Every structure is written in C-alpha cells, then in structure tokens.
Amino acid sequence: MVLINVSFKDCHTVKPAEPTRNGPLPLSELDQIGTITHVPTIYFYRPPLCWLSSPDSISNTLRDSLSKALVPFYPLAGRLRWIGCGRLELDCNAKGVSLYVAESEAKLDDIGYSSPSPGYDQYLIPSIDYGSVPIHDLPLLLVQLTKFKCGGISLGLRISHAVVDGTSALHFFSEWARLARGEPLGAEPFLDRKVVFRAGDPPIAAPICLDHPEYSHPVPLLLGQSDDVEERKKKTTLAMLKLSKTQVEKLKNMGNQDRVIGSTDAAGRAYTRYETVAGHIWRCACKARRHKDEQPTALSICVDSRSRMHPPLPREYFGNAALDIPATSHAGELMSKPLGYASSRIRAAIERVTDTYVKSALEFLKNEPDLTRFQDIRAEEAPFYGNPNLGVVNWMTLPIYGLDFGWGKEIYMGPGTHDLDGDSLVLHSPDGDGSLIVMLCLQRAHMDAFTKHFYEDII
Numbered sequence: 001m002v003l004i005n006v007s008f009k010d011c012h013t014v015k016p017a018e019p020t021r022n023g024p025l026p027l028s029e030l031d032q033i034g035t036i037t038h039v040p041t042i043y044f045y046r047p048p049l050c051w052l053s054s055p056d057s058i059s060n061t062l063r064d065s066l067s068k069a070l071v072p073f074y075p076l077a078g079r080l081r082w083i084g085c086g087r088l089e090l091d092c093n094a095k096g097v098s099l100y101v102a103e104s105e106a107k108l109d110d111i112g113y114s115s116p117s118p119g120y121d122q123y124l125i126p127s128i129d130y131g132s133v134p135i136h137d138l139p140l141l142l143v144q145l146t147k148f149k150c151g152g153i154s155l156g157l158r159i160s161h162a163v164v165d166g167t168s169a170l171h172f173f174s175e176w177a178r179l180a181r182g183e184p185l186g187a188e189p190f191l192d193r194k195v196v197f198r199a200g201d202p203p204i205a206a207p208i209c210l211d212h213p214e215y216s217h218p219v220p221l222l223l224g225q226s227d228d229v230e231e232r233k234k235k236t237t238l239a240m241l242k243l244s245k246t247q248v249e250k251l252k253n254m255g256n257q258d259r260v261i262g263s264t265d266a267a268g269r270a271y272t273r274y275e276t277v278a279g280h281i282w283r284c285a286c287k288a289r290r291h292k293d294e295q296p297t298a299l300s301i302c303v304d305s306r307s308r309m310h311p312p313l314p315r316e317y318f319g320n321a322a323l324d325i326p327a328t329s330h331a332g333e334l335m336s337k338p339l340g341y342a343s344s345r346i347r348a349a350i351e352r353v354t355d356t357y358v359k360s361a362l363e364f365l366k367n368e369p370d371l372t373r374f375q376d377i378r379a380e381e382a383p384f385y386g387n388p389n390l391g392v393v394n395w396m397t398l399p400i401y402g403l404d405f406g407w408g409k410e411i412y413m414g415p416g417t418h419d420l421d422g423d424s425l426v427l428h429s430p431d432g433d434g435s436l437i438v439m440l441c442l443q444r445a446h447m448d449a450f451t452k453h454f455y456e457d458i459i
Contacts, residue, residue, distance in 0.1 A: 004111055004123040006146060008102045010059070013139075015096035017067040020074035025090040026200025027162065028193045029365035030320040032088050033374040036162040038142065039169070040125045040416025043155045044113045047407035052151050059101045059145055061406060062155075065180035066099065066143070072188055073172050075318065080162055081136045086372035088135075088162060089200075097141040100126055108152035114412050115240050121417040125156030130377055155405075158416075165320040166398055167304060172318075173403055180405040189318035196309055197319075203366040210360040214324055215374065219389050220296035228384040236421050237444045241454055243277070245434030250458050251276045255343045271343040275350075277426055277436065278392040279342030284457060285390050285422075285442070286331040288450035293332025300391040301325050301346060303353040310355040323361060324391075325349045331388070386421030387443060395427035396436070415439065 051057055070077045078092040104123075121127070126142035140163050144156040159169050171189065178186055193199035221228060243251070255276035259268075271279075282299050291297065305321045306313040313321060327349035334342050365371065385391040402409050415425060418441045429435040442450055 004104055004106050006102045006104045006123045008100055010101040012063055012099040012101075013096040014063055014066045014070065014099050016070040016074055016077050016094055017064075018071050020071060020077065020094055021092050022094065023092055025075060025078070025092050025191075026193060027088055027090055028197035028199040028319060029362050029371070030197060030323070031162050031193075031199075032086075032371050033365065034161070034320075034324060035376045036088070037130060037160075037377060038128055038138075038140075038158040039161050039166075040121060041157045041159075041169075042120050042125055042414060042416060043157075043403055043410040044108060044152065044412045045155070045407060045410055046108070046152045049151075051407045058147075058153060058407065059099075061180050062143070062145060063099055065176055065405070066097065068179045069172065069176040070097065072185060073175070073318070075163060075191065076140050076159075076172065078140065079136050079138070080140070080160070086370045086375065090163065091136070096139065098126065098139045098143065100142070100144040102144060102146045103148075104146055105149050107150040108148055108411075109150070113154070115414075120156065120414075124154050125416050126158050128158065152411075156416075161320070164318065165304075165322045166395070167306070167315070167321070168318045170398055170400065171316060174399065177403050177405045182406070187316050190314040190316045191318050193319050196313055197321075197362060198366075201366075203363055208356055208360040208363065210357055212361055212364050213328075214326055215361070215364060217326075219298050219300075219326065219385060220328075222388050223292060223295055228386070231387050231421065231443075232384060234387075234421065234443045234445070236419055236441050237447050238418065238439070238441050239447055239451060241438045241440065241451065242429065243436045243438065247455075247458050248273060248277070248434065248436055251280055251339070254459070255279060255339045258338050258340045271340065271347060273436070274392075274394045274396060274426060275343040275346045276339060277438070278346055278394075279339055280454070280457070281392055281424060281426075281438065281440070282327075282342050282346075282390055283334045283339065284450050284453040285446070286334050286388075287453045288442070288446040289387055290449075291331035291335075291388060293330065293336075295331040295388050296328065297331050297334070297388045297390075298326040298328045298385070299346065299349075299389065300385050301327060301349055302391075302393050303350055304397075305353055305358045308353050308355060309358060323353055323358065325353060384421075385423070387446070390422045391424065393425050395425050398427075400427060401430050 075090055077094050077096050078090050079095055080088050081091050083089045124146050126144045140160040142158045146154045175185055255271045302322050303325050306317055327345045329345050421443050424440040427437050429437050
C-alpha cells in the first residue's frame with residue numbers, strides 16, 4: 001500500500017437530535033471484560049456523480065442521520081467512567097460522538113483498498129490515545145469520512161467494545177444507514193441490560209458454580225517457556241485467504257466423514273462450516289509452527305449467547321452478549337487425527353455455552369474483587385492467543401455487507417488492522433458465491449508454511 005497523505009478539513013461533535021435519557025446506565029460483566037477499547041472497521045465507496053456535485057452533501061447526510069440515530073441509540077452518545085475495582089459504568093450524558101472529515105490526493109485504485117492494510121488504521125480510521133486521554137473523555141464512536149481525488153470515499157469507524165459487541169455495532173450501523181437513506185428506523189435497540197444479565201446487581205448469595213476455564217485458567221505457553229514475552233515480540237504478517245465454495249464443501253465433508261450416523265454428539269448434527277474451517281485453521285497452524293506432539297494448544301471461540309438464553313435475548317439486545325470460550329487439545333492429536341477431531345473439540349466448547357453456563361459466568365465475575373485482570377486495554381496486557389494458540393472469530397453470521405447510506409453499497413469492507421499473532425476472522429465473500437475469506441495474522445516465520453498446508457491439506 002502506498003503512503004496516504006490525508007488532510008483534515010473539519011471535526012464535528014454530533015449529539016442526539018432530540019433530548020434523551022440522562023444518568024448512569026449499569027454495564028453487565030460481559031461489557032467490562034475482554035476488549036474494552038474501540039474496534040475499527042472500514043468501508044470504501046464510489047458514490048455516483050449526483051453525490052459529488054456538492055462538496056458537503058455526503059458529510060451533511062452522515063452528520064444529520066447520525067444525530068437522528070443517536071436518539072434511539074443514546075448510550076453511544078455517552079461516556080464510560082471507572083467506578084472502582086476495575087469496573088465501568090456508562091454515563092448517558094449526550095456528549096456526542098466525533099465525526100472527522102478529511103481529504104486525500106490519492107486515488108482508491110492507488111491504495112490497494114481491496115485488502116487489509118496497516119495504513120488504514122494510521123490514516124483512514126480515527127486513532128485514540130488511551131495512554132494520555134482519560135476514559136471519561138473518550139467518545140464511544142469515532143467516524144472518519146475521507147474523500148479521495150477520484151471521487152471515492154472511505155468511512156472509517158471506531159466503536160467502543162465496552163458498549164457493543166459485533167452484532168450490536170452492525171445493528172447500529174445498519175439503522176444509521178437506513179435513516180441516511182430517508183427510511184424509518186427498522187428495529188429499536190433493546191437497552192435493558194438488567195433483564196437477563198443483571199447489570200449492576202450484586203452477586204447472588206448461592207450462585208450456580210461451574211468451571212470457567214476462560215477466566216480461571218491461563219492459556220497454554222510454548223513448551224519450555226515460562227511466559228509469552230518473546231513470542232509477543234516476533235514480527236507478524238497478515239494474509240487474506242479465499243476458500244471457494246467447492247473447497248468449503250470439501251472441508252465439511254472431511255470434517256464429517258468419520259462421524260457415526262445417529263451419534264449423540266449434539267443430536268448428531270453435522271459439523272458446521274465454522275467448526276470445520278476453524279478446525280482446519282487450527283491444524284494448519286500447529287503444522288506451520290512445527291509443534292511437538294505434546295504441545296498444549298487452545299483455540300478461542302467467540303460465542304453469541306443471545307439465542308442460548310432462556311428465554312432468548314432479543315436479536316436487538318444492545319450490548320455485549322458474547323463469551324470467549326477456549327477449545328483445547330494437544331498438537332499431536334490435532335495433526336494426527338482426522339479433521340473431525342478438531343471440529344469435535346470446537347463443537348464441545350461451543351455447546352458449553354448454555355443459559356446456566358452464562359449465568360454462572362456472570363456470577364463468577366460478579367464475585368471477583370477486581371476485573372482489571374480480565375480487561376484488554378493495551379495489547380501487551382491482553383491474554384496472548386498467539387503461538388501456540390489461535391483465535392478464530394466467526395463473522396459469517398454478521399450482516400457486514402451492504403451498508404448503503406444512499407450512495408450505494410460499499411465496494412470493500414474489512415476490519416481495521418489485526419496485527420496480533422493468532423488473530424483470525426472467517427467471513428463470507430462479498431461475491432455471494434458461497435466462498436469464504438479467512439483473514440489471518442501469524443508470525444512471519446510461519447505464514448508461508450501455513451498457506452501451503454491451508455490449501456494442500458484440502459483433499
């Protein structure tokens with residue numbers, strides 16, 4: 001990617017268009033653990049000429065519709081604040097979100113917009129300095145509109161993961177786009193964090209006590225090492241690997257070929273695309289990293305609990321409802337056994353997430369005297385899911401494409417930079433042809449071998 005020179009022309013603080021609820025809003029324990037920083041996403045567009053005739057038509061449309069969207073989604077216009085013991089609260093104070101307008105002399109075709117790049121985070125997505133700006137001064141949403149010389153634009157988004165998960169973020173973005181197109185709101189957000197997750201409530205006197213390895217057990221280390229300091233220092237690289245529909249079907253067949261019909265495993269359901277593709281990624285990473293057979297390894301899975309609660313949470317629940325669950329094994333078993341074994345380990349981890357399990361997890365966290373150790377504010381403090389581990393996030397269920405603010409659907413969307421060893425996403429191809437895309441970050445020393453196994457092991 002070429003160097004992008006960007007000049008900022010304007011900065012707006014966008015507040016709700018109407019008065020909204022004021023005061024504290026308790027966050028659930030799931031909001032306050034894991035990634036509590038802002039998560040980046042970027043969209044690129046080629047608006048038709050009618051949108052380019054007036055220099056401010058796009059920015060005005062974004063600003064006005066954003067102000068309207070912040071009325072039903074008013075928590076996003078507030079601020080976080082620490083309340084002690086590593087716990088956060090949301091102050092609904094309508095201070096607003098940030099919208100930056102920038103210009104670049106570059107052209108979209110010159111910057112390699114169709115694949116992830118470190119330059120996006122540097123130039124096209126708003127940056128945040130968590131070290132010098134206190135959390136109560138940080139907007140929960142920052143937006144950067146960048147206009148390119150060719151008439152194309154990018155929309156860089158950074159939204160607080162302490163307030164929303166992926167499902168909630170995309171719900172907000174889609175409703176914002178709907179309002180920008182002049183359409184009415186499609187689905188109101190469900191804002192009650194108390195109804196199921198008991199946000200702000202004290203622990204239950206006699207809670208359900210299940211084992212929660214995601215909180216109580218550290219992730220595996222490389223054999224012979226007592227910490228992950230050296231692994232964290234190693235240079236990484238990013239790859240975007242495509243699986244055709246045929247390759248996806250082959251992986252599903254490979255994962256299910258040794259299953260016994262009528263098996264009691266999860267009612268005998270065949271392993272899903274995610275379970276087989278994630279299992280394939282796990283096995284290939286073990287091979288590329290040249291793990292010893294006895295090397296313990298974990299794969300982190302993000303499981304949405306909305307449909308797993310009794311009764312189910314509304315799809316429009318606005319907050320964090322996902323749990324990061326580890327699937328564990330030894331590298332030798334993953335590499336020597338068929339793909340179905342890796343898929344079975346992933347299936348077993350996912351199936352642990354039941355209504356009882358989620359409520360037990362909440363009580364586990366409520367009884368913790370301090371949540372700081374569960375929070376990722378700086379990369380060096382986060383649990384390390386690099387070598388010998390992985391994280392495979394499933395974006396196949398998220399409506400990530402087709403974000404139309406009135407000037408047409410995007411020509412590319414993607415996450416911001418994922419530069420941590422072991423981070424990966426699985427998402428649908430925008431072509432809609434049944435193919436999948438795997439965005440993966442690994443150490444440079446391992447990527448070539450991984451790519452070789454990734455394709456050659458599909459038989």
